Amino acid sequence: AQSVAQPEDQVNVAEGNPLTVKCTYSVSGNPYLFWYVQYPNRGLQFLLKYITGDNLVKGSYGFEAEFNKSQTSFHLKKPSALVSDSALYFCAVRGASGTYKYIFGTGTRLKVLA
């Protein structure tokens, strides 16, 4: 069965500092991994995805994520946080070919302090 874990309910970081939001996954076969962001009272917006290839994936708004197969992790990173990055972040996984379900983590609230 597919599963995703986001071990931190909230991450606080000072503006200008690097940020990391953690995600680990469990899936049969090759994982297809995604990060989404949700602003208050809005739907989720796609940030980036890992399907295959380079383990470092670059996405929207300066975010990137590193796929680590041995640690089954897909952590979201940004070199310099902005106050406007404050939002709820979700990691999601989709399993091998033939599986259409996207399973989401419980979300991590990022708070960037000015």
Add this chain to the structure above:
Amino acid sequence: NAGVTQTPKFRVLKTGQSMTLLCAQDMNHEYMYWYRQDPGMGLRLIHYSVGEGTTAKGEVPDGYNVSRLKKQNFLLGLESAAPSQTSVYFCASSLAGTLYGELFFGEGSRLTVL
């Protein structure tokens, strides 16, 4: 483009009443999904559809029914609402050709069951 549109955005029901949430997408996507979002639980998949006339159960399907009579529409029904169904419901869609494509979300429908 409107993208994914959900109606209604807000609804209050009494226990035992029925209602239908409508999701419409104008991107010609094959796959459509209904999720519910609850605090501390992230997004949980209720039902999904991989094409017109086909539906399948997700993680938490009990108490809900769905229909996909037209490719662009995905309806979520509550036959007899219960307070446990108080939640924010999100519809999402994705392309089928890109097997591992990202999801596009609606803005959500907030349902309260008294």
